[in-house]
Every structure is written in structure tokens, then in C-alpha cells.
Amino acid sequence: GLLKGNLVALDYEDAAAADPRIDAIRAKMTCIEKSQYTTDYHDPEKRSIANAIQVFFKDGTTSDNIAVEYPIGHRRRRGEGIPELVKKFQVNLARKFDAKKQADILALCLDQAKLEATSVNTFVDMLVA
Known part of the structure; x- marks a missing residue:
């Protein structure tokens, strides 16, 4: 630092x-x-x-x-940490995926109910394609 x-x-x-x-x-x-x-x-x-x-x-x-x-x-600082984690996730998504795919993956990951309802195969397919 x-x-x-x-x-x-x-x-x-x-x-x-x-x-x-x-x-x-x-x-x-x-x-x-x-x-x-x-x-x-x-x-x-x-x-x-x-x-x-x-x-x-x-x-x-x-x-x-x-x-x-x-x-x-x-x-003890989860409230402050989660937004920073989301930012890091977005940076890493941008390294691999186009804007639409980034938005789709992020939207799914930020919606706990939808994420839990998504099959592992579907989720992994989003990340490898």
C-alpha cells in the first residue's frame, strides 16, 4: 500500500x-x-x-x-464490505464477459431467491461460456 x-x-x-x-x-x-x-x-x-x-x-x-x-x-463490517465485494466482482466480470453477460450474471447473483432457484448447471454455464 x-x-x-x-x-x-x-x-x-x-x-x-x-x-x-x-x-x-x-x-x-x-x-x-x-x-x-x-x-x-x-x-x-x-x-x-x-x-x-x-x-x-x-x-x-x-x-x-x-x-x-x-x-x-x-x-463486524459486513455492511461496508459487501459493496466493495460487489465492485470487485464487477471488475472481474468485466475481464471475462461482454456488458450484457456481466449485467445478467450480476443481476442473478444479487437476487438471492433467483440465485438459489438456479440450477448449478445453469449457473456454471453462465460462467464458462
């Missing part, structure tokens, strides 16, 4: 890790465990996936300490 301003699945691939700028950033980092984050992660009522970052600049200034207890995608 520090190099591009965002983080996507491809950033976890070997090719991204081989970028020498990644190691240069890592060499400048200090990681400190916050014991409360670990405790909250192991707490079955919370299952927090907390993390925080603060940047210290050479001129002595710092960024704010930004902490996130529950990232997008966590069960």
Missing part, C-alpha cells in the same frame, strides 16, 4: 515481493506488537484483526497513528 496507495491480491504474489523497493521499505520499518491487539485477536467474541501504522519522516514530523481494529471484510 505504501508504494501505490492501495493494496490488492496481486501485491501478495511473488512478483510483487521481488520488487526491490519492498525490501527498501521493510528495512526502514520497525514492527512493535501491541499486546491488546493480540488479545483481541484471540478473543472469540472480538476476533479483531487490528493493525496500526505511523510514519516518522526524516525532518522529525510524523503522520497520525492510524489504527484499524476491524478491516473491511471483517464480519
